[in-house]
Structure formats: structure tokens, C-alpha cells
Amino acid sequence: MHIEPGIVEGSKILLSYGTAVAALAFTAKLSFDTVKRDGAASLLLRSVLTTLLVFSFFEILPHHPVGVSEVHLILGTTLLLIFGLAPAAIGLAVGLLLQGSLFALPDLPQYGINVTTLLVPLFATSLLAKKIIPAATPYVDIRYGQALKLSVAYQGGIVVWVAFWAFYGQGVGAENLSEVLAFGSVYMSVIIIEPLIDLGLLAAAKFLNGLRNTMFVEKRLYSGSQA
Numbered sequence: 005m006h007i008e009p010g011i012v013e014g015s016k017i018l019l020s021y022g023t024a025v026a027a028l029a030f031t032a033k034l035s036f037d038t039v040k041r042d043g044a045a046s047l048l049l050r051s052v053l054t055t056l057l058v059f060s061f062f063e064i065l066p067h068h069p070v071g072v073s074e075v076h077l078i079l080g081t082t083l084l085l086i087f088g089l090a091p092a093a094i095g096l097a098v099g100l101l102l103q104g105s106l107f108a109l110p111d112l113p114q115y116g117i118n119v120t121t122l123l124v125p126l127f128a129t130s131l132l133a134k135k136i137i138p139a140a141t142p143y144v145d146i147r148y149g150q151a152l153k154l155s156v157a158y159q160g161g162i163v164v165w166v167a168f169w170a171f172y173g174q175g176v177g178a179e180n181l182s183e184v185l186a187f188g189s190v191y192m193s194v195i196i197i198e199p200l201i202d203l204g205l206l207a208a209a210k211f212l213n214g215l216r217n218t219m220f221v222e223k224r225l226y227s228g229s230q231a
Contacts, residue, residue, distance in 0.1 A: 055094065143206060148203060
């Protein structure tokens, strides 16, 4: 979901710098907490994996411009469930930066917009996961309904943020409204696919039990939540 260049311009783009700094500062706080719990090596390894995956999602998986932005299969809930919140956030932020720096330089001025749009829904989805998944339930045992709710929360959050930036930058005119609705309707189709991918990968992780207690995955993947 790279919002199209020119949607937010001039002094208005300063807001995105503030939201991005806040989102990245919260990511740093999450990272510090993860290092205290799991160790620096585990955070680094999982962050490298998520960064490579996010970069691949943006560059290899199909993506199409629709309305004010692009439709990507980002798999944010997949990253959250398998690798944990801090590594997922780092992977999204760094993967987005690498993709823009190497292949989409015109997107770099919108980095603050795009990183906010990716990270804030991820944080909200993590809070929802705590509410709808019992503390004693490993992520490999979640049900389709739970995965669907998480996907709706993440993808819906992205649509809300894209709409905010579009209306903030261009106003609520008929043409802009039509383009926002076009993006939202197509992007939300991702929720049909993502829960199935989540459950498939979680089933594979459950089968590959050797990953339990390794630095490669989030501890909650195989056991109840950690204090």
C-alpha cells in the first residue's frame, strides 16, 4: 500500500514525519522489551527474517495500483504471529525503506506516510490478539475465526489510514472519494486470502515442532503467553 506520490504535499507532509517518529519510537520501545525477554540475538535474527520477507512481499508478490494507493499482500498478521510484534514492526519499517531506496525512489518522500500506515494497524492488531486469543493458547492452535478477525483489523486499519491521508491531502471531493472507495474495496479482498495463509503457515509450524524454543520464532507460537 504505497500511497501515490502527490497525494500529500507541501507542509501537510510534515504531519507524516511526526506520526512516523511516534510509530518508530514505539517500535524501539518494543524492541528494547524484546531484547530483555528474548535476547538481542533473537530479535536481530527474527528482524532480518521479517525484513527479507517484507522486501519480497513488496517486490515479488503481485501488486497493482488502485485509486490512491497500491494493493499489496503484506501478511502483517502472519509476521506478527510467527515472529512477534517487535520483529514484525522492524521488518515492515526496514523492508519498506529498502524497497523504496532500491526500486522506488519516488516513494521515499512518502515513507513517513507509508510506515505509519503499516505500523499503527500492526500495533492495534497485537492488542486485539491479546483480547481474542486466550493467554494459554499457542498461536499454532488459533482458529479460523480468530485469524479472520486479526486480518480484518490489520487490513482494515491500513484502509482507514490510506483514506485519512488521501482526504487530508486532497479533500473529500467526489473524484478523491471514488478513488479511496476503489482502493478500499479491492484491498479488503485480501482478508479472504490472508487468514488461510496464516492458518496454513501455523499448521506447518506446528508440524515443524523443532522450531520450538529456538531464536527463529516468537515463543508464543508454541506456548502460552510469556510474562
